[in-house]
Amino acid sequence: MKNTIAERIFDFLKNFPPFNILEKEQLFKIATHVKVHYIEQDKSVFTQNENPHNEFYIVKDGAIGLYRTMDNDNILVDICDEGDLFGLRPIIQNNQYLMSAVANEESILYAISVELLKEIIDSNEKVKKFIVASFSTNIKTPYAKTNNGQLFANEDVLNKNNAGISDVQTAQYSKNPITCTKAYTIQQAAEVMSVKRVGSILITENNKPIGIITDKDLRLKIATGLISIKEKVTTIMSSPVITCHKKITVAEAQINMLKHKITHLCITEDGTPNSNLKGILSEHDIVVLHGNNPSVLIKELKRAKNVDTLKYIREKTSKLLSGYMEQNIPIRFVSNIISEINEAITIKAIKLSIEEMETEPPVKFTWLALGSQGRKEQLLITDQDNALVFENVNPKDYDFTKNYFLQLAKKITNKLHIIGFENCPADMMGSNPRWCISLNQWKEQFNTWITKPTEEAIMMCTIFFDYSLVYGNVELVDEMSESIFESIDNYxxxxxxxxxxxxxxxxxxxxxxxxxxxxxxxxxxxxxxxxxxxxxxxxxxxxxxxxxxxxxxxxxxxxxxxxxxxxxxxxxxxxxxxxxxxxxxxxxxxxxxxxxxxxxxxxxxxxxxxxxxxxxxxxxxxxxxxxxxxxxxxxxxxxx
Missing domain, CATH: 1.20.120 (Four Helix Bundle (Hemerythrin (Met), subunit A))
Structure with a gap:
């Protein structure tokens, strides 16, 4: 009789390290002995200084926050979500837990006996290397109030010499990426991934990357039955790929992954898709807890459900900034990282505001950041400068459309104010009717400023010319930009x-x-x-x-x-x-x-x-x- 529960656990575990490098028999043995735990929100799995359990955990559903208590303050070190493994280090080292594990939301965990894992470690060299590499390193938090950016050693002693180094080190990427040609079917590519035990495969042409397929693509597009496995890989591959040069630093890799919302970067000879493939760098390759980075903040942002959480994240971003400055990390890296987090916070505030509206937006629109945020140079929390552009509508629909977006803009700017971005003293915000107008009105406004350059008009140009798209329809922005350059050419x-x-x-x-x-x-x-x-x-x-x-x-x-x-x-x-x-x-x-x-x-x-x-x-x-x-x-x- 089949053990269907064990089979489901097997199918889940095989997608994540170190289980993805186990022999089938070994993994199935683990799957049959897994215990399933349901953890209510805000309930603890274990607490700091508690003696270790005889099992460690992998998150099936939900999210588990790892917190370290210092000076009576609980500091979030990381968030573990689907496929993340935690609670193993104290068992291996026979130490007490250095952190508390608390459910940030309702969660389902798979608990695995450490004794069973030790049996497999003794017979599987690859798993042993994974355990050594993953759990013999120190844990680092960029958010400690008095120890920003430094490493916690096992005995709670700080190792100052390693602080901040990994951000500017060259990222270590896989130099033997698994590839196939565009002639492959999805089934053939999946079989290669299975045999090679990898979570992604690159599609190449003349040794140049043209696309990528990941486990996520197979789950969302194939396992759901949307697309047949007999189709060519080009049907589901993500293309074009995001490429980087082979000397990319950890910080640059993090910025690119955040910016493009991806988990893999293709490494090529000169950093462009038009040169030979050299390797692939995945999110797992970046040891998240071994360097100051914003990954944990982005994870929190994705799960944020209210403005108070966004405010909390923005406050932690300020601490992250302070740690980066203390470590003398290159200012361009710092600027990019903080700007990406600020933008992600704004996007979340916009989405939360749209959810509060009674109806969906009546037409396409775009939210623009202006000034220092538009230039991605806003490191410290300063005034918010923003604007809203909505699609042209019939005159009879104009008042309704504008009133809708004014209401939305007020919700957004109020949230940003609560988060910590002060209202602009000059009211240069999308909640101002003057800066919440249709595309044609924006074109006319810019044209007036350009052709009648009064002192006020020039001042406006220095603010509004530095806009950048934060959320919404890119075509509206492109059309507005073309109009600006056309006006300048004519005057x-x-x-x-x-x-x-x-x-x-x-x-x-x-x-x-x-x-x-x-x-x-x-x-x-x-x-x-x-x-x-x-x-x-x-x-x-x-x-x-x-x-x-x-x-x-x-x-x-x-x-x-x-x-x-x-x-x-x-x-x-x-x-x-x-x-x-x-x-x-x-x-x-x-x-x-x-x-x-x-x-x-x-x-x-x-x-x-x-x-x-x-x-x-x-x-x-x-x-x-x-x-x-x-x-x-x-x-x-x-x-x-």
């Missing part, structure tokens, strides 16, 4: 006005190389790092890329990189601008974290001589880039 003198605006703040040093400080007001005698140092570089990068029709580049560093490619004769200057911007952005972030504010205004009396010299070293590129703009746009000749 080129607009760039001269934008150029004059880019020079509104002179170089930050006076004639005697003294810092130019505020002369009055709340910040008297303080140095305005944003207006006098960062904004001149931001404004210059925006102007220059607009002048050469470079689209879809909103980030200041990326804009200067594009200009360096376009104008080799000025490459050195643009690279100096990039270096200065990175230093200034890091400096502002550190100031903000130190003083618990935006980091905009700096009290020079609190800076050391070396800090002042480092800042002054960033100012020459500002002077040089402003001179280039003045000459290029003939601002002196035309009285601007």
């Amino acid at each position: 080129e003198i607009f760039l001269n006005f934008l150029g004059r605006n880019a020079l509104r703040n002179p170089p930050p040093l006076g004639f005697f190389r003294q810092f130019l400080v505020e002369h009055d007001g709340e910040h008297k005698d303080q140095f305005d790092l944003k207006s006098r140092a960062l904004m001149p570089l931001i404004d210059a990068a925006r102007l220059l890329t607009l002048s050469v029709n470079h689209k879809n580049k909103n980030n200041t560093i990326e804009r200067f990189k594009e200009m360096a490619k376009a104008e080799p004769q000025n490459k050195y200057l643009y690279e100096m601008c990039i270096d200065s911007f990175k230093i200034l952005l890091r400096f502002r972030t550190n100031q903000g974290l130190k003083n618990n504010n935006s980091g905009r205004y700096v009290d020079l009396n609190n800076l050391s001589k070396s800090e002042k010299l480092k800042l002054k070293g960033c100012f020459k590129p500002i002077k040089d880039i402003q001179e280039l703009i003045s000459v290029r746009f003939k601002l002196n000749q035309i009285g601007m």
Whole structure:
């Protein structure tokens, strides 16, 4: 008589390490001895300092949070969801549990006898290597209040030498990826994956990757009966693949996986799909608990069901930022990671808001981030700047449509405010009727600003030109962008006005190389790092890329990189601008974290001589880039 329960457990376990490398007989033996546990939400599986159970656990359904108690505060170290294994280390090492395991939601666990696993370890070298590799490393949390980014040793001693190293190390990827051609059927590809015991297969043509199939594809598209296994692999493969160069760092890999919502990266000779395949890097290859990374926050975000959870995640993101800055992680990596988390938080806030509406959106729409968030340069929590674009509708439907999106936008901005993003003092938000309009109205608005460049219009352009799509229909954004460039082409003198605006703040040093400080007001005698140092570089990068029709580049560093490619004769200057911007952005972030504010205004009396010299070293590129703009746009000749 068949043991159907054991067969179901077998079919589940075979998809996850280390069970996927067991012999069939070994795995079935485990499956027949598995105990199934149902854990109610907020109930513990085990607690910190408790003696180890004689079994470890793998999550079948639900989510288990691993928490470490420090200074009477429970710190989330990781979230285990489908296929994740936990609770084995203390049994192997015969130690007490270093963390508590609590159900974040109703969960079903498979409990496996450690004695049974030990029998298999003795006879299976691959499993032994997996256990050693996975459980002899230290556990790391980036969220500890007093120990950000450092490793917990087994005896609760911190190993400071390893902090933050893995982010900038080259990721270790599989150099022997399993491949097939597009002539294969899905069944043939699945058989190869089964024989090779891998969770993915790459489809190649002339040794270049053109697609990928994962276990998830087989579960969702084949096991459900939607597509026949007799079809070609091209029917279900994900294409194009996301590729990276072979020297990709762990941080870069994490950013790419987060950005594209994928679990595998193809490694090619030059990082493009057009060069030879070198390997594959999976999410499992990145040892999540061995480096500061946002993976646990993204897992939490996916499961968040209310705005309080989003606020909690944003607060932990600030702690993550602090840990990265302390470890001196490259600011570009930090900026990318924090921006991706901020964007994910915003997307979740939008989805929660849509769920609260009585009906689905009546037409397509797009939510835009503006300013520093639009440029993906928002590291510290600052004001929210956003806008909403909705599809053109018949005049008779306009009022209803706009009222719907205004209600939605108010829900979104209120949630963002609760999360920690203050309302914009100038009300540059999608909840403002002025910034919640149809596509045609946005086109008309931009055209008016460009063809009638008043001082207010130019100011608006510096804010709204740095938009980026956060959620919604990309075609609306593309059409709006095309309209902007068309208006600029038809009224080129607009760039001269934008150029004059880019020079509104002179170089930050006076004639005697003294810092130019505020002369009055709340910040008297303080140095305005944003207006006098960062904004001149931001404004210059925006102007220059607009002048050469470079689209879809909103980030200041990326804009200067594009200009360096376009104008080799000025490459050195643009690279100096990039270096200065990175230093200034890091400096502002550190100031903000130190003083618990935006980091905009700096009290020079609190800076050391070396800090002042480092800042002054960033100012020459500002002077040089402003001179280039003045000459290029003939601002002196035309009285601007």
